[in-house]
Amino acid sequence: MSHDTAAHAAAHGSVWRRWVFSTDHKVIGCQYLFTGMAMAVIGGLMSYVFRMQLAWPDAPVPGYGVVSPGEYNALVTNHGSIMIFWVAMPVLIAALGNFLIPLMIGCDDMVFPRLNRLSYQIFLLSALVLLGSLAVPGGGFGGAWTSYPPLSAKGAYNLTPYGAPLWLVAVALEFVAFLLGGINFVTTVMNARAPGMKASYIPMVVWMIIIASILFMASVGPLVAGAVMLLFDQILGTRFFDPAGGGDPLLWQHLFWFFGHPEVYVVLLPAMGIVAEIITVFSRKKLFAYNTVLLTAAGTGVLSFLVWAHHQFVAGIDPRMAHLFTVTTLLISIPIAEMTFVFIATLYGGSITFPTPMLFALAFIAEFLIGGVTGIFLGSSGTDIYLHDTYFVLAHFHYTFFPIAIIATFAALYFWFPKMFGRMMNDTLGKIHFWGTVIPFNFIFIPLFITGMGGDHRRIYSYENFPMQMTPFLQELRIVATVSLVILLLFQVVFLFNFFWSLFRGPKAPANPWRANTLEWTAPSPPPHGNFATMPSVYRGPYEYSVPGRADDYWPQHVAN
Amino acid sequence: MIEWLVPEASTYARDIDWLFTSIFLTVGFWFLLAQAVFFWLLFRFRRRDGVPAQYITGEEKAEKRWISIPHALVIACDVFLIAATVMVWRNVKQVLPPADETIRVIGQQWAWTFVHPGPDQQLGTEDDVTEVNELHVTNGTVYHFELTSKDVLHSFSVPAFRLKQDAVPGRIITGWFQPTTIGQYDIQCAEICGIGHALMPARLYVETESAHAAWLRDRQA
Amino acid sequence: MALLKRVGRAAGCGLFALTLAAPVEAGAQDVARGAQLFDTCVPCHGANGAGSLDRRAPVIAALPAWYVATQIGNFKAGRRGYHPDDAAGLQMRPMAMALFTDADVQAVAAYVATLPPVPPTDVGGGDAGRGQTAYAVCLACHGPDGMGNEQLKAPPIARQGDWYLVAQLDNFKSGRRGSAEGDVTGMQMRGMSATLADQQAVQDVAAYVRTLRK
Numbered sequence: 001m002s003h004d005t006a007a008h009a010a011a012h013g014s015v016w017r018r019w020v021f022s023t024d025h026k027v028i029g030c031q032y033l034f035t036g037m038a039m040a041v042i043g044g045l046m047s048y049v050f051r052m053q054l055a056w057p058d059a060p061v062p063g064y065g066v067v068s069p070g071e072y073n074a075l076v077t078n079h080g081s082i083m084i085f086w087v088a089m090p091v092l093i094a095a096l097g098n099f100l101i102p103l104m105i106g107c108d109d110m111v112f113p114r115l116n117r118l119s120y121q122i123f124l125l126s127a128l129v130l131l132g133s134l135a136v137p138g139g140g141f142g143g144a145w146t147s148y149p150p151l152s153a154k155g156a157y158n159l160t161p162y163g164a165p166l167w168l169v170a171v172a173l174e175f176v177a178f179l180l181g182g183i184n185f186v187t188t189v190m191n192a193r194a195p196g197m198k199a200s201y202i203p204m205v206v207w208m209i210i211i212a213s214i215l216f217m218a219s220v221g222p223l224v225a226g227a228v229m230l231l232f233d234q235i236l237g238t239r240f241f242d243p244a245g246g247g248d249p250l251l252w253q254h255l256f257w258f259f260g261h262p263e264v265y266v267v268l269l270p271a272m273g274i275v276a277e278i279i280t281v282f283s284r285k286k287l288f289a290y291n292t293v294l295l296t297a298a299g300t301g302v303l304s305f306l307v308w309a310h311h312q313f314v315a316g317i318d319p320r321m322a323h324l325f326t327v328t329t330l331l332i333s334i335p336i337a338e339m340t341f342v343f344i345a346t347l348y349g350g351s352i353t354f355p356t357p358m359l360f361a362l363a364f365i366a367e368f369l370i371g372g373v374t375g376i377f378l379g380s381s382g383t384d385i386y387l388h389d390t391y392f393v394l395a396h397f398h399y400t401f402f403p404i405a406i407i408a409t410f411a412a413l414y415f416w417f418p419k420m421f422g423r424m425m426n427d428t429l430g431k432i433h434f435w436g437t438v439i440p441f442n443f444i445f446i447p448l449f450i451t452g453m454g455g456d457h458r459r460i461y462s463y464e465n466f467p468m469q470m471t472p473f474l475q476e477l478r479i480v481a482t483v484s485l486v487i488l489l490l491f492q493v494v495f496l497f498n499f500f501w502s503l504f505r506g507p508k509a510p511a512n513p514w515r516a517n518t519l520e521w522t523a524p525s526p527p528p529h530g531n532f533a534t535m536p537s538v539y540r541g542p543y544e545y546s547v548p549g550r551a552d553d554y555w556p557q558h559v560a561n
Numbered sequence: 562m563i564e565w566l567v568p569e570a571s572t573y574a575r576d577i578d579w580l581f582t583s584i585f586l587t588v589g590f591w592f593l594l595a596q597a598v599f600f601w602l603l604f605r606f607r608r609r610d611g612v613p614a615q616y617i618t619g620e621e622k623a624e625k626r627w628i629s630i631p632h633a634l635v636i637a638c639d640v641f642l643i644a645a646t647v648m649v650w651r652n653v654k655q656v657l658p659p660a661d662e663t664i665r666v667i668g669q670q671w672a673w674t675f676v677h678p679g680p681d682q683q684l685g686t687e688d689d690v691t692e693v694n695e696l697h698v699t700n701g702t703v704y705h706f707e708l709t710s711k712d713v714l715h716s717f718s719v720p721a722f723r724l725k726q727d728a729v730p731g732r733i734i735t736g737w738f739q740p741t742t743i744g745q746y747d748i749q750c751a752e753i754c755g756i757g758h759a760l761m762p763a764r765l766y767v768e769t770e771s772a773h774a775a776w777l778r779d780r781q782a
Numbered sequence: 783m784a785l786l787k788r789v790g791r792a793a794g795c796g797l798f799a800l801t802l803a804a805p806v807e808a809g810a811q812d813v814a815r816g817a818q819l820f821d822t823c824v825p826c827h828g829a830n831g832a833g834s835l836d837r838r839a840p841v842i843a844a845l846p847a848w849y850v851a852t853q854i855g856n857f858k859a860g861r862r863g864y865h866p867d868d869a870a871g872l873q874m875r876p877m878a879m880a881l882f883t884d885a886d887v888q889a890v891a892a893y894v895a896t897l898p899p900v901p902p903t904d905v906g907g908g909d910a911g912r913g914q915t916a917y918a919v920c921l922a923c924h925g926p927d928g929m930g931n932e933q934l935k936a937p938p939i940a941r942q943g944d945w946y947l948v949a950q951l952d953n954f955k956s957g958r959r960g961s962a963e964g965d966v967t968g969m970q971m972r973g974m975s976a977t978l979a980d981q982q983a984v985q986d987v988a989a990y991v992r993t994l995r996k
Binding site for chain 1: 562563566567576577580581584585587588589591592595596598599602603606607608609612613614615616617618619620624625627628631632635636639642643645646647648649650653654655670712713714716718720721723724725726727729730731732734746747749750751752753754755756757758759760762
Binding site for chain 1: 815818819821822824825826836837877879880882886
């Protein structure tokens, strides 16, 4: 059925049909990828504007002008929303999931190709609604990406009577898009695997995307309902979250974080999967303890539903509840630490090379460790009293999200670029880009840990009214962070150049440039409609590298012996 | 470690800073260990001609020890940290010592209103002193605060006290603090509350008993 | 709107750099900076300074620069917007605090003064006839046409919506405005407002001022 549709599209071969209304999973993956990259540029430039304001308050930001408090709020709100919902989600889950799942499990397309196309179209609409919300009278929504009512519920409070509902509509549409995509991913992996592909032969990145999709689908329901209720509060005058009308503002917080915390693992797990694929290939090693990784991922998934109220320790919940959520939150450190140990153990006894994708994958592990350990300070309710909503929190989650959404994504792009576009990226430019990204990244957020410990609260556009925060020491740290951000953004030009230049001029890629085992590398680069000339069968797991007694140090899954 | 950056001005500030330092040392140990092993492996097992990679599944019992032993150690650390956290949290948020005086704190867009009990030390009487963006307290006195909001969420944050509590409209949340150091400190709003969020700075004055009495007299004259 | 406007402004940024290099009249630069800083005021007072009854924000378009600067100064220093029951004043005070230097206060005031006058929103009510009698007290400073007098530091009131006049007279009468140290004209107004016996008298005066508009 799906093959017919693809063939039908190919037969009609117009540009319009092939690139815009295609049902081919690879094209849809690329649509998600390019949309996500465009949104990343927008989100990155927003961070430039508000970091400049923080470093040099009230001075006109070059290319923008003076930042007013309302605009600052809109910028930080939309930066956060964009980076999580319109960059991390579409690139890590939708783009890579769409591109990789059928190729890695050895089928010709998703089982619901039209649903897949609809998913992207709704996603694109959501992105356009969000960008549109920045241009309506009153400006973009500025109530933070968490959108806590009553601030978000009433135009009289947030002063963005059009921006706030549009933001909410955009987020709800985005959820719908990913629900459709998630159903498709899970069904495809359940039903369309190549002959012989047992559960334990599925590559880790596919497992991780599936677990992430299940987490997303299981957690997002309450928030979609909450979003509709909040929208009603905004435009119909209902009072679900308004205490004056018998509602409760804390209800939203529970609904939001019941989704919001699993969401962290929704994006983390695919990143972990990417890293598993890349470190095994470039250390020529079997993944250490495949089953353990799977178990820790499942354990993380289950626990992630039981930790949400650690975002609300000081929000007015019953103080006795905090103990429960401290325990679950610190417990989640166990599977995540274990997964990290597994990756480190995989390196043992390897024959490690360091091309660009491997550098990014290794940087993910090293940097994510910082994000992981600083989470303990916040999961502990006692220290969270002080650190809640300070820059310590901000630095912590950027040390998780930046490795996830940026570093792991770059690892994946450099790694699968040859398969996606049939050409190689330049490795020297890749390494320049790597160091130009990872070094400034640390110089942005290490100082912000310190300003957070020094009492800087988030979403404050200027500290000039706070004598304890306006010290030269803290201000210098803010300037270091801003300058590092500008350097980091400039180095992304190297990546964009490398990406687009290689897209058209890069050397032609062979089918399997990295000598990897998984099925996507048996297809031509780039794979045609239908993916495989002959549909592959699977004989072994994905990580049989350096098996003793074989001439080659890799043993592809589809080779019979 | 926080005390290097922000003075400790309440009784429980020291507890929270101690907890922070304990966590720092615990996770710092793990962090350094993991990074050291990680970089050593990268160096030790870099590709060398003629040295193939080893085939290790990680499924054998002996191999799994490399995961299960750190796993047990992480659990041990977690148990210690949970115990320490529970102690600190109980002390700061859960069990309130009896109050000498009670103040009322009201957040609104975009100001803090503080209702101080007057010389009679009773809230809700004629001699209450209401101030916008100024909170005056006596050093050493145990205070309860009754926190609420008139419109949206705010968060009453006094970094020097290590005190933070969200103000929720429709609820009165009671908490406590006992100042230990005379001085002036910032009060911030820590929950986004609209375009004036950064512009509702209030000041906290921790005073001696006589200075506080003088201030009260001055306010009632 | 503001963000989109900024994109346009970004395009003009190169030009702006050029104009900085050329010797420009100081006043013009003030107004340019004031126009940028005015973004802080837009959420309540609107891009044209017409104010908003819903947001309890008065008309500010075409107010004289000296008055705007004085009042921003009062808000910043806590001479206005200091009372816990003055909700609108407490919202305005932080916004004034967003202007960190006197130069920025002057720049915004200069820009506000350049905005063309706009008709205010009224809620109606009150008896203009009776109000005329009461207005005799106001006349000396605010003038027979309600357009104020800079020498006497009296602002034009004829361009203001009646609800705002009522709100401010109430504030003066109850001490929510004009009782702070250093607010000389505010203290005068406290005395003047005391001559209005009750809420009806306040509304009548506002009704009369409505008739002064051309």
